[in-house]
Amino acid sequence: MAISRDLTAAEIVALGETHLVKTYKRAPMVLSHGRGVRVWDTDGREYLDFAAGIAVNALGHADAGMAAVLAEQAAKLTHTSNLYYTMPQIALAAKLTAHSFADRVFFTNSGTEANEAAIKFARKYARVTHQAAEKTHVVCFEHAFHGRTMGSLALTPKEAYQAPFRPLMPDVVVLPFNDQAALAQITERVCSVFIEPIQGEGGIHEASPEFLRALRARCDQVGALLVFDEVQCGLGRTGDLWAHTASGVTPDMMTLAKPLAGGLPIGALLTTERVAAALTYGDHGSTFAGGPLITAVANYVFERISAPEFLAHVRRVGGYLKARLAALSSPKIKEVRGRGLMIGVEFTDELAARVVEQGYAHGLLLVSAGTSVLRVIPPLIVTEHECDLFVERLAAILERL
Numbered sequence: 001m002a003i004s005r006d007l008t009a010a011e012i013v014a015l016g017e018t019h020l021v022k023t024y025k026r027a028p029m030v031l032s033h034g035r036g037v038r039v040w041d042t043d044g045r046e047y048l049d050f051a052a053g054i055a056v057n058a059l060g061h062a063d064a065g066m067a068a069v070l071a072e073q074a075a076k077l078t079h080t081s082n083l084y085y086t087m088p089q090i091a092l093a094a095k096l097t098a099h100s101f102a103d104r105v106f107f108t109n110s111g112t113e114a115n116e117a118a119i120k121f122a123r124k125y126a127r128v129t130h131q132a133a134e135k136t137h138v139v140c141f142e143h144a145f146h147g148r149t150m151g152s153l154a155l156t157p158k159e160a161y162q163a164p165f166r167p168l169m170p171d172v173v174v175l176p177f178n179d180q181a182a183l184a185q186i187t188e189r190v191c192s193v194f195i196e197p198i199q200g201e202g203g204i205h206e207a208s209p210e211f212l213r214a215l216r217a218r219c220d221q222v223g224a225l226l227v228f229d230e231v232q233c234g235l236g237r238t239g240d241l242w243a244h245t246a247s248g249v250t251p252d253m254m255t256l257a258k259p260l261a262g263g264l265p266i267g268a269l270l271t272t273e274r275v276a277a278a279l280t281y282g283d284h285g286s287t288f289a290g291g292p293l294i295t296a297v298a299n300y301v302f303e304r305i306s307a308p309e310f311l312a313h314v315r316r317v318g319g320y321l322k323a324r325l326a327a328l329s330s331p332k333i334k335e336v337r338g339r340g341l342m343i344g345v346e347f348t349d350e351l352a353a354r355v356v357e358q359g360y361a362h363g364l365l366l367v368s369a370g371t372s373v374l375r376v377i378p379p380l381i382v383t384e385h386e387c388d389l390f391v392e393r394l395a396a397i398l399e400r401l
């Protein structure tokens with residue numbers, strides 16, 4: 001049927017219920033346009049976006065510079081496949097390596113694909129370097145989230161996500177997070193260890209610097225590659241370009257995605273020369289990944305995010321927001337934690353879903369992490385004034401619950 005402009009929001013929602021696979025529980029309104037941290041629905045209601053498309057819209061909505069780069073590149077060259085070089089892809093790879101531990105980049109279309117690439121690279125590296133066919137085990141941690149495809153799903157140890165889809169990729173070992181004693185279970189059979197320096201979906205839990213140092217040492221001892229999943233916590237979210245920098249620990253590979261192209265689909269696997277040397281023509285690939293349209297935009301976004309004054313803004317506003325949240329004297333709040341603009345508000349009860357739902361009526365787009373944590377992950381351009389509005393509205397919601 002033809003979708004007319006005159007449909008009401010309720011009619012559009014009903015059409016969605018009819019035509020889409022029901023894998024998402026969606027909010028009851030239809031979003032229409034945005035500007036900065038604000039978004040409007042088709043009925044003209046305004047929302048402050050403190051979810052940022054799940055930590056994606058780092059520059060907010062309708063950023064003028066991003067729109068200009070997008071339009072210019074769209075009029076020039078959109079897609080070529082990876083059979084050819086294009087300038088935007090190479091420029092982005094050069095920027096990412098210049099600003100990190102890495103020597104080389106493999107582009108993907110999403111976070112889960114970046115982790116799939118890391119799984120494959122580590123397996124190949126183990127075969128080439130250690131000539132060990134049995135060095136196939138992959139370690140991840142409790143409450144980790146690394147994605148939904150069959151490899152990364154095996155590294156996302158949540159029963160509801162995994163149970164319907166077994167058998168999963170074998171040879172996965174799940175260890176407790178921040179538990180140094182458990183690292184002895186990383187044996188010679190392990191080829192790679194995946195960890196989020198700050199767990200996002202798992203509830204904003206930071207790996208301690210001591211734990212990351214011990215993990216690095218254990219990986220070196222058994223010849224396992226250390227993979228940092230910075231899909232959510234990386235690219236300026238913490239006020240540092242990379243979440244792991246503060247720990248002083250360097251990984252062998254790092255995966256990126258969410259904010260890298262400001263809302264367009266992209267992922268990246270960053271790796272050292274040592275690991276990359278194990279890969280050869282035909283080992284892995286993607287039709288769309290790293291296309292000139294997406295990477296032109298990502299170059300723009302990365303330049304903005306990596307500027308020292310931009311990161312200083314994230315640290316300043318993040319510190320302000322965390323202090324204001326910590327000062328909320330609500331008996332329903334158990335803890336406020338996190339760094340920069342990656343803040344978790346843990347409730348004393350399983351209130352997260354209700355707070356998110358009440359947010360719609362109070363002009364807030366919110367996202368939870370599990371049943372009792374509100375994940376506060378606004379666009380990185382958010383101002384102190386917008387943080388004030390958010391805190392006031394959240395306080396009103398909590399009072400009424």
Ligand SMILES: *Cc1c(COP(=O)(O)O)cnc(C)c1O
Nearest residue numbers: 110111112145146147200231232
């Ligand atoms: C969102 C996320 C992923 C998966 O990214 P997709 O783009 O949704 O595939 C992987 N790791 C972490 C830490 C994430 O937050």
